[in-house]
Amino acid sequence: MEAAVEMKGISHWFGKVQVIHDVDLSVEKGEIFGLLGPSGSGKTTLVKMMTGLLRPSKGVVQLNGEKMPSLKQLRQFGFMAQSDALYSELTGRENLDFFASLYGMSRKDRHLRMNHVLDMVDLTAYASRPVNTYSGGMKRRLSLAASLIHEPELIILDEPTVGIDPVLRQSIWSELNRLRNHGVTIIVTTHVMDEAEKCGHLALLRDGRMMAEDIPSQLKSKLGVSSIEEVFLHYGGGARA
Numbered sequence: 001m002e003a004a005v006e007m008k009g010i011s012h013w014f015g016k017v018q019v020i021h022d023v024d025l026s027v028e029k030g031e032i033f034g035l036l037g038p039s040g041s042g043k044t045t046l047v048k049m050m051t052g053l054l055r056p057s058k059g060v061v062q063l064n065g066e067k068m069p070s071l072k073q074l075r076q077f078g079f080m081a082q083s084d085a086l087y088s089e090l091t092g093r094e095n096l097d098f099f100a101s102l103y104g105m106s107r108k109d110r111h112l113r114m115n116h117v118l119d120m121v122d123l124t125a126y127a128s129r130p131v132n133t134y135s136g137g138m139k140r141r142l143s144l145a146a147s148l149i150h151e152p153e154l155i156i157l158d159e160p161t162v163g164i165d166p167v168l169r170q171s172i173w174s175e176l177n178r179l180r181n182h183g184v185t186i187i188v189t190t191h192v193m194d195e196a197e198k199c200g201h202l203a204l205l206r207d208g209r210m211m212a213e214d215i216p217s218q219l220k221s222k223l224g225v226s227s228i229e230e231v232f233l234h235y236g237g238g239a240r241a
């Protein structure tokens with residue numbers, strides 16, 4: 001089966017500093033793929049390459065078999081960046097309406113989808129308030145809603161649950177699982193171990209290098225450990241090879 005995302009031989013330099021070292025990565029359609037690594041390991045750099053926001057110095061990125069950047073592929077995915085790209089003077093609903101209009105959604109579809117995604121992130125009661133009255137967590141939730149507004153078949157989420165309380169985090173993960181069950185591919189970067197555990201596949205990064213990639217249970221059994229935290233410490237934080 002054609003991969004949703006394929007990265008081959010990716011290296012990247014910012015100026016003279018090499019931050020990504022020959023990374024290969026393949027994400028199957030309909031799975032939740034996690035990128036786990038300490039701060040500065042290159043997660044955001046890799047997801048920016050997937051979205052076409054950043055061109056790798058070396059290597060090829062393909063979405064659905066098509067080389068990025070590709071205008072056609074732009075419509076197929078939803079991206080939630082680490083910093084919220086929202087219009088603070090507009091209300092939550094107006095922000096969503098703006099993003100929906102970018103995707104050319106009909107008025108009826110927009111209305112239905114807006115209600116659905118607002119409900120999903122528990123912002124229905126605040127939808128008519130301007131975003132500059134929102135807390136940090138509420139802005140994150142609205143950004144997530146915006147990335148899902150056009151029902152993308154691939155969703156790329158850069159630390160989506162930072163600043164979100166555990167109860168809502170749980171409900172966001174239920175929604176991600178529901179989307180996955182409908183065939184949506186989800187790529188998520190995270191520092192949070194219990195989130196990493198929920199991913200179908202997990203890639204561990206350190207210093208711009210791919211240290212390991214497998215299903216969580218295999219990652220654990222290969223090292224003879226019982227938690228993803230121990231896997232993370234082995235590859236990312238603790239004993240250096």
Ligand SMILES: Nc1ncnc2c1ncn2[C@@H]1O[C@H](COP(=O)(O)OP(=O)(O)OP(=O)(O)O)[C@@H](O)[C@H]1O
Nearest residue numbers: 014015019037038039040041042043044045046082
């Ligand atoms: N625009 C840039 N110019 C120079 N260096 C950069 C730039 N963006 C990222 N870097 C560097 O590239 C490396 C990887 O950064 P990146 O943001 O991808 O890491 P990350 O794993 O996403 O970290 P975090 O979890 O803190 O978001 C870091 O050393 C960072 O300082």
